Amino acid sequence: MGxxxxxxxxxxxxxxxxxxxxxxxxxxxxxxxxxxxxxxxESSVYATxxxxxxxxxxxxxxxxxxxLKEHLEKDKDDESLRRWKEQLLGSVxxxxxxxVLEPEVKINSLSIVSxxxxxxxxxxxxxxxxxxxxxxxxxxxxYRLKFSFQVNNNIVSGLKYxxxxxxxxxxxxxxxEMLGTFSPQTEPYTHEMPEEITPSGMFARGQYSAKSxxxxxxxxxxxxxxxxxxxxxxxx
Numbered sequence: 421m422g423x424x425x426x427x428x429x430x431x432x433x434x435x436x437x438x439x440x441x442x443x444x445x446x447x448x449x450x451x452x453x454x455x456x457x458x459x460x461x462e463s464s465v466y467a468t469x470x471x472x473x474x475x476x477x478x479x480x481x482x483x484x485x486x487x488l489k490e491h492l493e494k495d496k497d498d499e500s501l502r503r504w505k506e507q508l509l510g511s512v513x514x515x516x517x518x519x520v521l522e523p524e525v526k527i528n529s530l531s532i533v534s535x536x537x538x539x540x541x542x543x544x545x546x547x548x549x550x551x552x553x554x555x556x557x558x559x560x561x562x563y564r565l566k567f568s569f570q571v572n573n574n575i576v577s578g579l580k581y582x583x584x585x586x587x588x589x590x591x592x593x594x595x596x597e598m599l600g601t602f603s604p605q606t607e608p609y610t611h612e613m614p615e616e617i618t619p620s621g622m623f624a625r626g627q628y629s630a631k632s633x634x635x636x637x638x639x640x641x642x643x644x645x646x647x648x649x650x651x652x653x654x655x656x
Contacts, residue, residue: 421565421583421595421616421630421649523576525642527569527634528608534563537655545645553627554647556656560620565613569634571602578637581613585630592628618651625651 532540532555540555557563579602585593599611618624627650634643650656 421585421632521574522640523574523604523636524572525569525576525579525634525636526572527567527643530565530567532557532563533566533612534561539566544643548644548646550645550647552648554649556650556652557618558655559618559624559651559653561618561655562615563618564615566610568608568610570608571604573604575601575603576636577601579634580636581632581634583630583632585628587626587628625653 527544530542530544532542534540542555579599580596581599582596583594584591597613602609627648629646629648632643632645632647633641635641
């Protein structure tokens with residue numbers, strides 16, 4: 421759910437990244453997973469802070485949304501772009517989809533995967549607020565988050581996962597991963613986060629609070645979960 425086990429090392433990495441950004445302090449990213457016809461500012465994808473206070477600051481104005489049919493009609497004379505759109509849409513029957521502008525993303529499952537152990541399947545609350553402890557991790561253990569999600573109605577651009585962790589009211593970690601651009605399909609998508617290691621030691625053990633979100637380039641939130649978890653000497 422994301423930990424910075426070595427703050428000093430993290431700071432050095434951050435400094436190196438800033439040096440690589442150039443004199444203007446701006447990072448320049450290029451990805452094949454870009455929206456079809458909508459121009460997106462890098463600030464909407466790579467915000468530097470995940471606090472709620474910064475949500476408004478990262479919101480930008482995007483171009484008008486299009487239905488799937490309109491996506492295919494745009495730039496139809498560009499052969500390479502047309503092939504890329506068809507590859508993105510895959511087996512979607514455009515003639516049978518609803519003329520809906522807003523994509524629908526549903527998170528079907530969340531689980532924690534750790535080598536040599538059964539997956540910890542996490543219940544997803546309907547209102548996003550969990551009562552009580554959500555899960556327990558062993559200190560110094562390797563783990564990764566795995567989830568599946570369904571996309572309906574329209575293409576979702578720049579889907580990303582963010583996570584912020586606090587201990588005793590102090591933010592100890594924040595992370596963000598860009599998942600990509602996805603077209604609607606009948607089968608769910610699956611994704612595994614990079615492997616992480618829980619911190620260890622007397623000061624690392626205890627209870628944490630956290631907030632996880634799934635958002636797109638419009639900062640539309642499809643799921644927000646507020647939860648608590650423990651790090652202990654051993655698994656629960």
